[in-house]
Amino acid sequence: MNEKVRAILEELVTRYPSLAGQKAEIAKAYEILKNCYDRGGKLLIAGNGGSCADSEHIVGELMKGFCKKRPLPADLLARIAAADPDPDERLASKLQQGLPAIALTGHNALSTAFVNDVDAEYAFAQQIVGYGRQGDVFLGITTSGNSRNVLRAAAVAKAMELQVIALTGRDGGRIRGLADCAVIVPEQETFKIQELHLPVYHALCLMLEETYFSN
Secondary structure, three states: OOHHHHHHHHHHHHHOHHHHHHHHHHHHHHHHHHHHHHOOOOEEEEEOOHHHHHHHHHHHHHOOOOOOOOOOOHHHHHHHHHHOOOOOHHHHHHOOOOOOEEEOOOOHHHHHHHHHHOOHHHHHHHHHHHHOOOOOEEEEEOOOOOOHHHHHHHHHHHHOOOEEEEEEOOOOOHHHHOOOEEEEOOOOOHHHHHHHHHHHHHHHHHHHHHHHHOO
C-alpha cells in the first residue's frame, strides 16, 4: 500500500473514529481487491434493501471515474477511431477506464425468473455460478451478517475459489465464518450500520482509484 493509498485509510478513521478498530480489516479488503484486479478479475456484489442500493452504488464508483479522470490508453483510442463506422470524435473522449464490478441485484429478468421458477433464497448464488471465476471476489453486504440469500452466495463463492469480503455490523453474524475478510462496523441498529458502510466502501473505491488511475 503506497503512501497516498494509506493516507485515504488514515483520513477515513480520522473522520470516523469508531471505525479505527476495523482499520486492519479495511486494509485487508483493499489488498484482496487489488490482488483480484491485478490478476484481471472482477468484483461481484450483493445485498438486500439499503445494502442492495449500496451494491449498485459501489459499481457506480468503480466502473467510471470517481474522483479522478480515467482516460483510455492511447492505443485503444486509436483502435476505437479506426473501428467507428460513423466517425465521432467525441466517442473515445467520452469513455473512461473502469474496474470490473457487477451488482447481482440489478438483473430483474433473471432474478424474477429464478424467484418464480426456483427459489428466491438462491438467486444470488445462481449468479455466482454464472459469473464467478477463480480469483474473483464476492462482496456480501448484510447488516446482520445473516441474510440467507447473501450467505448462500458466499458459500458458493468459497466453493468456486472466489475470495469473500463481508461488510456487516453487530457481531458479524454467520457470514463472518465464511469471509476471508469481514469489516464489522461497531453499530447495532440497521440504519446506523448502513451509515458507516458508506464511508467504508467509499474509502475502498478511492484507494483502488488511487492505485490504478493516479496518473
